[in-house]
Amino acid sequence: MGFFTDTSVCIGCKACEVACKEWNGVPADGLDLLGLSFDNTGQLDANSWRHVAFIEQAKPDGDMRWLMASDVCKHCTDAACLDVCPTGSLMRTEFDTVIVQADICNGCGYCVSACPYGVIDRREGDGRAWKCTLCYDRIGDGLMPACATACPTESIQYGPLDELRERAQARLEALDEPQARLYGHDPADGVGGQGAFFLLLDEPEVYGLPPAPVATTRDLPQMWKRAGLAALTMAAAVAVSFMGRRK
Template sequence: MSSRRTVDLPDPAFDTGYRDAPQRVGFFTDTSVCIGCKACEVACKTWNAIPEDGLTFTGMSLDNTQTLGASTWRHVAFIEQRTPLARQDPGDMRGTDVLARLGEPGGTEVGDFRWLMASDVCKHCTHAACLDVCPTGSLFRTEFGTVVVQEDICNGCGYCIPACPYGVIDQRKEDGRAWKCTLCYDRLGDDLEPACAKACPTDSIQFGPLQELRERADTRLAALHAAGVSEARLYGRDPSDGVGGDGAFFLLLDEPEVYGLPPDPVVTTRDLASMWRHAGAAALTLVGGAAAAFLATRRSR
């Protein structure tokens, strides 16, 4: 993590002013090997001293927290699907770590039920709208390229909440301040991996330099496709998407909407510059019109 940055992809830390920053780091979450143990949720809460939540029965399968929030910085989703499993030759075991498939000769469809499990988290976007709208500087970009909320500076305005295209940030009812994943910023400074990745028993949550994670994800996706898991896809990996790529991206086994993720996220402040230009032009037009009216009135007198 101490190796220096390479300028081959957008580097938000460099753009923010860190000229000698470490490589950008992040998460690659491979949902195909998530077992839903929630060790990441527990580790996140323990390390960051996050208040308890999700202690009531929701009726949403085993998903007791339901969504990310001010007191849920890691959320493990449990998605039940009544759908045929993918075809696979029983002699080809390359995909057995995905769904523990059992096939018949010729690769017939088996089963009509599956669980999709995925540990969600703040995406630490390359173009983060929450940073654009924060009036106090509570939200800032770290030298690792991550986005952190300084709760002692947050004034509770809530502007960052609708600005986030993923619905990650939330306010605590007790004090109104905004909270979200910090990617364990305090641990990064000591060359430690975030608590959730450290606790994950299957390496579903992988932490490291973002470019290295992207290459690892590409290799994993190719292996799954070769194993017949054609529905596998990467989400948030592409630097040319609507948020410039995510600092926390995922390998999914179905459409993003199935996991509660927007299919085409876009930084919500992308039009701010043009809006200000139009507002400025309109203001100048009004001033010019008022001045012309004033001069016309004086001449008539």
């Protein structure tokens, strides 16, 4: 299960942000416009599990274009945060989503640096890692996530990923936007496909998204293999040296 966010119909109402906070008991961000249009959250963090970005673009004809997009944890197939967690706090659910079990998080922060999207954050005064759970408690009861339920334009769509990918492809083909593209829908990408993907109207960098994200732990097996071979070589060299000294 996952999210398809169609940014072409996002109106920036922030209903998803509010619904997420209310349902999950996420602390308020306060009224801070940050000098970035109407964006009072700025980015995803421990207290913002949904972030509605407001982007102003000047067109060649002098007009302005607003790009709005509700960002969220990507629930990666190849989840680096999951790989580095030493306590098992990060867990993949039966819905193939990734959640943090706060009761066993030790606040080490390994997951924070491992996330290629900068999604995970530790809460000030708490120390533990927090992020979107895709409303694990709601979907377990057959309900939609709070953000998708609250979205008035159906910009945020929830359902089986295969169905969402087909729907997204059809929407892209029907949309008369030369710069429109799907982001994170391809299982062959650097994170094995995102559990939350997007239809964007411009390049990913415009929305603050990495253009070619890669699971930061993808080379770990090869690194461990090389480390093991190096250790064996060193042990063999020590043994040969020891035997030489005995002779």
